[in-house]
Amino acid sequence: MADTDNQQASVAYDSKIEGNVIFTRLDATINWMRKNSLWPMPMGLACCAIELMATGASRFDISRFGAEVMRFSPRQADVMIVAGTVTYKMSLAVKRVWDQMPEPKWCIAMGACASSGGMYRSYAVLQGIDHLIPVDVYVSGCPPRPEALLEGLMRLQEKVDEEESAVALLKNPDVRAEEQQEVEA
Amino acid sequence: MKKVISGLKKKFGKTITGTIEFRGEHTLLVEKEKTKELLKHCRDELGFDYLLDVSSVDYLGSEPRFEMVYELCRLAAGEHLRIKCALEEDEPMDTASDLWATANWHEREIYDMMGIKFDGHPDLTRILMWEGYPYFPLRKDFPLAGKPSEMPDVAFTETAPLAGGPFVTSPTTQSSVHREPRSQEV
Numbered sequence: 001m002a003d004t005d006n007q008q009a010s011v012a013y014d015s016k017i018e019g020n021v022i023f024t025r026l027d028a029t030i031n032w033m034r035k036n037s038l039w040p041m042p043m044g045l046a047c048c049a050i051e052l053m054a055t056g057a058s059r060f061d062i063s064r065f066g067a068e069v070m071r072f073s074p075r076q077a078d079v080m081i082v083a084g085t086v087t088y089k090m091s092l093a094v095k096r097v098w099d100q101m102p103e104p105k106w107c108i109a110m111g112a113c114a115s116s117g118g119m120y121r122s123y124a125v126l127q128g129i130d131h132l133i134p135v136d137v138y139v140s141g142c143p144p145r146p147e148a149l150l151e152g153l154m155r156l157q158e159k160v161d162e163e164e165s166a167v168a169l170l171k172n173p174d175v176r177a178e179e180q181q182e183v184e185a
Numbered sequence: 186m187k188k189v190i191s192g193l194k195k196k197f198g199k200t201i202t203g204t205i206e207f208r209g210e211h212t213l214l215v216e217k218e219k220t221k222e223l224l225k226h227c228r229d230e231l232g233f234d235y236l237l238d239v240s241s242v243d244y245l246g247s248e249p250r251f252e253m254v255y256e257l258c259r260l261a262a263g264e265h266l267r268i269k270c271a272l273e274e275d276e277p278m279d280t281a282s283d284l285w286a287t288a289n290w291h292e293r294e295i296y297d298m299m300g301i302k303f304d305g306h307p308d309l310t311r312i313l314m315w316e317g318y319p320y321f322p323l324r325k326d327f328p329l330a331g332k333p334s335e336m337p338d339v340a341f342t343e344t345a346p347l348a349g350g351p352f353v354t355s356p357t358t359q360s361s362v363h364r365e366p367r368s369q370e371v
Contacts, residue, residue, distance in 0.1 A: 088340050088341060088342045089313075089314070089315055089340055091340065091341075092338070092339070092340060092341075117345065120345075121329070121330065121345040121346065121347050121348075121351075122329070122330075122331060122345055123320075123322045123327070123329075123330070123331025123332070123342060123345070124313075124314075124322070124331070124342075125345070126343075127343065127345055127346065131343075
């Protein structure tokens with residue numbers, strides 16, 4: 001517990017009030033909840049998917065990071081893990097699954113192919129999934145080991161932790177819609 | 186196997202334009218019109234019960250441009266026979282899918298990648314690329330990096346950055362470090 005003083009104190013706990021009350025910022029709370037239950041949408045397209053499965057299994061155990069609930073429905077997912085080679089034939093299907101995921105959502109490009117097309121400089125392969133959807137974390141490797149994916153997930157957790165979630169939530173829905181239109185335009 | 190070759194030569198005469206034997210592999214070059222008949226003969230009379238593969242070659246710049254390659258196998262004897270026939274551009278080939286069902290998908294792949302059409306094929310549609318993709322990507326005049334194309338709501342393609350590629354090996358007696366694939370530009 002000694003090193004908690006060195007970290008940024010985002011959650012203050014007052015032991016005098018017997019643990020029933022926690023003082024904190026709304027942002028910190030929302031982000032804390034979000035980052036520790038990132039439900040992945042496993043977009044397994046090639047050999048990276050095998051490593052993704054290993055990451056989910058007992059030896060590496062992605063549930064230590066709260067991300068074990070692989071939902072095969074995009075409507076229940078928070079983070080899409082694009083694991084593998086995205087062919088042009090598959091790319092619009094990936095985009096469609098991404099579009100069905102509710103906000104807030106994040107994307108991890110797992111491995112060389114999903115990040116840049118990898119060794120497939122070819123007529124058939126999309127040169128990086130970031131041509132179609134915004135990527136938050138790129139994980140290098142061909143395929144990356146499960147530790148690398150977990151590192152990527154931890155980086156994503158750090159990123160989620162720094163978001164201004166409350167501001168986004170409290171903002172007038174009309175303003176948010178306008179902003180969204182500006183982004184898409 | 187020599188018996189099979191000489192028997193075929195006797196039966197098909199001049200329509201067999203050449204035979205090649207290389208390290209125990211036997212290849213027959215046949216005229217296009219007689220190929221189907223010869224394949225049927227091999228299957229029914231000579232016991233070649235297994236079609237290993239059907240492929241095609243693009244000899245861009247020479248006439249005729251394409252070549253079909255059939256790899257036959259006699260499972261009981263473990264013997265292979267390769268049958269080749271030359272094909273003009275835009276000239277359709279007779280399907281072999283009524284002789285060996287496995288030729289169905291092989292021919293669809295050849296149609297998809299090379300653009301060779303097959304007469305009598307039950308379902309000549311693309312097998313790897315999508316219907317409506319405008320090119321045949323394994324033809325020699327198709328660039329390695331691909332070409333941009335667009336089919337709304339189905340798929341699109343872009344040109345891939347080759348960054349000095351393609352990466353090819355060069356023959357050398359030096360160490361494996363020197364044999365590693367490298368960019369041709371360097």
